[in-house]
Amino acid sequence: MLTSKDMDQQDELAKFKQEFFVEKETVYMDGNSLGLMSKRSEEKLQSLMDSWKTFGIDGWTEGQHPWFTLAEEMSARVAPLVGAKAHEVMVTGSITSNIHQMLATVFQPTAERFAIVVDDLNFPSDIYAVESHLRLRGLDPAEAMRKIESRDGYTLELDDIIEQLTDDVAVLLLPSVLYRSGQLLPIREITEAAHQKGILVGYDLAHSIGAMPHNLHDDGVDFAVWCHYKYMNSGPGGTGGLYLHERHHQLLPGNAGWFGSDKTRQFDMDHKFSKAQGAGAYQIGTPHIFSMAPLLGSLELFEEAGIQEIRKKSLQLTTLLRQLVGQQVPELTDVTPEGDESRGGHIAFAHPEAARICKALKEAKVIPDFRAPNIIRLAPIAFYTSFRDVQQVADKLQEIMENEIYKDFSNERNVVA
Numbered sequence: 001m002l003t004s005k006d007m008d009q010q011d012e013l014a015k016f017k018q019e020f021f022v023e024k025e026t027v028y029m030d031g032n033s034l035g036l037m038s039k040r041s042e043e044k045l046q047s048l049m050d051s052w053k054t055f056g057i058d059g060w061t062e063g064q065h066p067w068f069t070l071a072e073e074m075s076a077r078v079a080p081l082v083g084a085k086a087h088e089v090m091v092t093g094s095i096t097s098n099i100h101q102m103l104a105t106v107f108q109p110t111a112e113r114f115a116i117v118v119d120d121l122n123f124p125s126d127i128y129a130v131e132s133h134l135r136l137r138g139l140d141p142a143e144a145m146r147k148i149e150s151r152d153g154y155t156l157e158l159d160d161i162i163e164q165l166t167d168d169v170a171v172l173l174l175p176s177v178l179y180r181s182g183q184l185l186p187i188r189e190i191t192e193a194a195h196q197k198g199i200l201v202g203y204d205l206a207h208s209i210g211a212m213p214h215n216l217h218d219d220g221v222d223f224a225v226w227c228h229y230k231y232m233n234s235g236p237g238g239t240g241g242l243y244l245h246e247r248h249h250q251l252l253p254g255n256a257g258w259f260g261s262d263k264t265r266q267f268d269m270d271h272k273f274s275k276a277q278g279a280g281a282y283q284i285g286t287p288h289i290f291s292m293a294p295l296l297g298s299l300e301l302f303e304e305a306g307i308q309e310i311r312k313k314s315l316q317l318t319t320l321l322r323q324l325v326g327q328q329v330p331e332l333t334d335v336t337p338e339g340d341e342s343r344g345g346h347i348a349f350a351h352p353e354a355a356r357i358c359k360a361l362k363e364a365k366v367i368p369d370f371r372a373p374n375i376i377r378l379a380p381i382a383f384y385t386s387f388r389d390v391q392q393v394a395d396k397l398q399e400i401m402e403n404e405i406y407k408d409f410s411n412e413r414n415v416v417a
Contacts, residue, residue: 004320007387013305013313020233020384026365027389027396032207032346032379033369035233040297045235048293065296069263071287072280075241077299081307082205082224083215084243087278091228091241091292092259095206098225098242099129099173101282104254105244106171106200106223109137109144113170113198119148119156121178126204130173154181154335154348161190165197172199176214176224177207177344180375182336184208184344188219195220206230209241210302211345211382212311216243223248231345231381232302234295239288244279257284301383310382314345317380317390322347324394331401332376346379359409360400366393372413 008014020036022028028036051063060068076086093101107116114137116130131141148164150156155178165172172194177184187203194201202223208214210231216224224243228234252275253260260281262274275281302310322334325347332349351357351374358370369377380390400406 004387004391007316007320011313011387013309013382014386016301016305016383017386019301022384023365026367027392028367028384029378029380029393030367030369031233031381031384032211032230032344032377034236035210035230035298035381036384037235037294038233038297038301038383040300041233041235041294042297044295044297045290045293048289048296052289067287067289070289070292071239071259071283072263074292074295074299075279077303078228078241078295081209081214081302082226082241082243083213083219084217085246087249087280088217088246089241089243090279090283091239091295092283092287093242094237094240095204095225095227096125096129097284098240099126099202099204100133101253101255101284102202102223102225102242102244103129103133103171105251105282106202106248107133107137107254109139109170113168114139115144115146115166115169117146117148117164117169117172117199119161119174119178120150121154121156121180122173122175123179123204123206126173126175152335154178154350155183155337156185158186158189161185162193165194165199167197169197169199171202173202173204175204175207177205177211179207180335180371180377181348182207182344182346182377184212184337184342186341187221188215191220191222207344207346210307210310211314213307217245221245228295228298232295233298233383235291237291238295239292242279242282244282246278249278249281253282253284255284259283259286305383313382314380315340317382317385317387318343318345318347320387321378321380321390321393324391325349325397328394328398329401332397335375345381346377349376349378350374351376353406353411355413356406356409356411357397357400360406361393361396363409364396364400366396370413 051059055062074091075089079089191201200222205226209226229238265274354374
């Protein structure tokens with residue numbers, strides 16, 4: 001069996017760690033919540049700030065990255081990461097605002113089809129957005145929002161998803177990877193099953209983009225949304241993204257705005273909306289240039305490393321992590337599905353004292369992620385996590401559990417990010 005040292009010596013992506021600001025003697029395992037800053041992201045942000053300093057208003061059309069077309073430039077580069085055509089992707093908004101835009105655009109309820117199906121384990125913001133859209137359409141969320149229930153509190157079963165696809169359902173909205181357990185859903189199978197019932201399908205890619213390749217266009221996915229600040233390392237509050245399959249591009253945006261205009265006519269100042277031809281139509285307001293800038297640097301790294309190689313190393317890291325923790329820390333319950341095809345980029349462990357354990361890990365300079373009520377999420381990131389780092393995490397966890405060090409910390413949950 002290869003040691004962590006052997007694996008590091010064979011790691012073709014090891015060189016990328018020097019591209020990131022990694023705190024000395026700290027193992028950062030929270031990149032599925034907020035990725036670390038890269039040196040290139042810092043450089044791109046400074047470059048865009050310099051363009052404002054140098055050009056003033058002319059920065060919209062001058063410089064290396066003119067602001068007026070920056071979102072389109074970046075969208076074309078993000079598209080391969082989600083398996084989409086360039087004109088199907090737009091770097092814009094946030095996950096929640098993009099859910100609102102997509103539902104406002106594609107959700108057209110009738111007396112026969114009015115329900116939206118979600119899951120019992122999804123991130124709260126997605127649920128809030130769905131509830132608000134149903135209320136805006138005069139529908140009662142208690143009747144029109146259907147939840148797929150989890151059998152174990154961590155994962156979803158394909159049969160349970162399909163069972164909810166009844167004739168009165170208009171839209172199915174699911175995460176690609178469940179944020180608590182790391183389960184990767186079978187996107188193509190679910191999408192095909194929903195389409196057979198005439199149901200539109202959307203996915204929240206927050207916990208998969210940047211960690212693995214996608215095939216949204218070929219899988220027939222109708223729409224998707226995501227953030228760029230997790231595995232994509234674009235910084236806190238970084239601009240998000242949306243995808244809309246080209247077969248829906250004739251739809252007027254449900255929430256129209258100036259930057260959804262045809263760029264050749266945008267400055268005509270006509271009160272009649274001239275819709276852009278592709279996913280750019282579903283932008284709303286002026287692009288947030290400085291929130292987008294770090295993504296430029298991050299994209300360079302993804303293009304150099306290759307998303308297939310990133311996924312390969314990610315699976316190797318998480319496989320090693322779960323093996324070592326399983327051997328050294330049997331008190332923790334691994335709740336992430338076993339198969340590579342059924343899991344994303346993090347491993348989730350359950351324990352009644354998860355909040356305290358996470359605090360003890362932070363004290364030991366291992367940065368985990370806690371999710372109430374009992375989940376420890378650990379995400380080794382292909383760009384900046386070594387196999388030796390993974391070994392250190394398992395060793396620290398073993399020490400914390402064997403010596404009951406976690407009992408020295410508060411069990412309050414709301415102070416653990």
